[in-house]
Amino acid sequence: MKRLLTLNRHLTERIGFTAITLLAMVTVLPIVGTIIYILIQGAPAISLEFLTGFPRNGMREGGIFPAIIGTLYLALGTSIFSVPLGIAAAIYLSEYASDTPLTRTIRIAIINLAGIPSVVYGLFGLGLFVLFLNFGTSILAASLTLSIMTLPVIISTAEEALRAVPQSFRTVSISLGATRWQTIRRIVLKEALPGILTGVILGLERAVGETAPILFTGAAFFLPKLPGSPFDATMALPYHLFVISTQVPEMPIQIQYGTALVLLAFVLTMNLIATVIRSRARARRQW
Amino acid sequence: MNKIIIESLSLQYSDGTESLRDVSLDIRQNAVTVLFGPAGGGKSTLLRCLNRLNDLTEVKSSAGRILIDGENILDPQIDVIALRRKVGMVFARPVPLPMSIRENIIYGLELAGEKRRAKLDEAVERSLKLAALWDEVKDRLDAPAIALSGGQQQRVCLARVLALQPEIILLDEPTSGLDPISTGKVEAALQELKKDYTIVLVPHSVQQAGRTADYAAFFLQGELVEYGEGKSIFTAPKEKKTEDYITGRFG
Numbered sequence: 001m002k003r004l005l006t007l008n009r010h011l012t013e014r015i016g017f018t019a020i021t022l023l024a025m026v027t028v029l030p031i032v033g034t035i036i037y038i039l040i041q042g043a044p045a046i047s048l049e050f051l052t053g054f055p056r057n058g059m060r061e062g063g064i065f066p067a068i069i070g071t072l073y074l075a076l077g078t079s080i081f082s083v084p085l086g087i088a089a090a091i092y093l094s095e096y097a098s099d100t101p102l103t104r105t106i107r108i109a110i111i112n113l114a115g116i117p118s119v120v121y122g123l124f125g126l127g128l129f130v131l132f133l134n135f136g137t138s139i140l141a142a143s144l145t146l147s148i149m150t151l152p153v154i155i156s157t158a159e160e161a162l163r164a165v166p167q168s169f170r171t172v173s174i175s176l177g178a179t180r181w182q183t184i185r186r187i188v189l190k191e192a193l194p195g196i197l198t199g200v201i202l203g204l205e206r207a208v209g210e211t212a213p214i215l216f217t218g219a220a221f222f223l224p225k226l227p228g229s230p231f232d233a234t235m236a237l238p239y240h241l242f243v244i245s246t247q248v249p250e251m252p253i254q255i256q257y258g259t260a261l262v263l264l265a266f267v268l269t270m271n272l273i274a275t276v277i278r279s280r281a282r283a284r285r286q287w
Numbered sequence: 288m289n290k291i292i293i294e295s296l297s298l299q300y301s302d303g304t305e306s307l308r309d310v311s312l313d314i315r316q317n318a319v320t321v322l323f324g325p326a327g328g329g330k331s332t333l334l335r336c337l338n339r340l341n342d343l344t345e346v347k348s349s350a351g352r353i354l355i356d357g358e359n360i361l362d363p364q365i366d367v368i369a370l371r372r373k374v375g376m377v378f379a380r381p382v383p384l385p386m387s388i389r390e391n392i393i394y395g396l397e398l399a400g401e402k403r404r405a406k407l408d409e410a411v412e413r414s415l416k417l418a419a420l421w422d423e424v425k426d427r428l429d430a431p432a433i434a435l436s437g438g439q440q441q442r443v444c445l446a447r448v449l450a451l452q453p454e455i456i457l458l459d460e461p462t463s464g465l466d467p468i469s470t471g472k473v474e475a476a477l478q479e480l481k482k483d484y485t486i487v488l489v490p491h492s493v494q495q496a497g498r499t500a501d502y503a504a505f506f507l508q509g510e511l512v513e514y515g516e517g518k519s520i521f522t523a524p525k526e527k528k529t530e531d532y533i534t535g536r537f538g
Contacts, residue, residue, distance in 0.1 A: 177369075
């Protein structure tokens, strides 16, 4: 009787573990499936001409070069605004702010900022940057809109990275005659940098993949030439994908999947870079 | 000669923890003064007042004066940075900054604006020798300080303070995490150092207090119970409470 019970217990455990393992594997399926599917469908479209050429014949032929360049411009523009601002805000929150109604308000604002649907950011960007500030439908307006959307991600990951630096480093540094700012610059920021970079990349990654915020603020349906200044509109990968998937009749399917593949490669590469930075920093960390 | 004069110092933290009540104490130059007593008695608080490290903590109220060389260091107007260079501190747990041994030692000097390589090298050698660590690390000064043993790390921390050529050294249970041999090395270094420095030590045991004290102050729940020469306090304490603590009746 006793042996039977023990056996039973082992069996129950086996079944339980198997179920959990299967469920865990199910979560991997969608991502792997998506990647494989897009790879198979899109890979035939990838060619030198596709990556470096302009769209031809109502975008049914040719390449997606302007969309790739446009996405790079938007990523660059977004990082110019959101990175310094986000890191400064994180430093303020982690290093200087004490727990006052003001800082609590800032924190709540950041959390809520992260929850706003991206199309609402698009509308806000249209109102503020395109119309009120008169930047027009432009890389500048789109970058600013994407920056606002990216900020919460950058701020919260950067703040977390800063807070992870042991308090004792700060105390010791101050006791050796450092000012608060010297301590932040020479110790805290240096140690938090990999974590901050990860946050920046993840934030930009999100910005790069978004369609809604640039829809009204900077994205162009089709442009015969590359944008020449920040005040020009630009093509961009996610919007281009939307356009060729829904707005152009008789669109060859491999161009759609080719575009999706390039966008996916963009995003996954950024993810990979973030992961490498993180694991390298973890190996080298001295605390 | 008195290096530090503490006059009716009272302090209370905002979170209601450890505090000091009307403490008056003169600390001698070129001697080891030991602040001892059970936990929560105010020893560390007092230590952290002496280099104004309490500025980092929220303090509810404080009163009294601390004169170092005649200057009241609790005056908000004083140059706190200069004070901290003059009054160095070694903490209970060794905290090597995340950099090499050499960079740890010159950290404070670089902040003070010293850029000359020769001066910095000289400071590294001098302070590591004073901390009795030079022979053990002279061939690997560029190795990360965290790679050293606990006892060596603590002596790096001591050397880091010494590099700034302070006048006063505060030590808050500096040997609490160390083995007896490392502890012995730190204690021996202190006996050497007191010739040139004023040393205030919170020991991690009554035994260490007895071994190291030229002067000793017994703290109990924020109050200074007894203060005098180490010899007399540990052999013939005047106060009953001091005697009870030393002989192990409570603590």
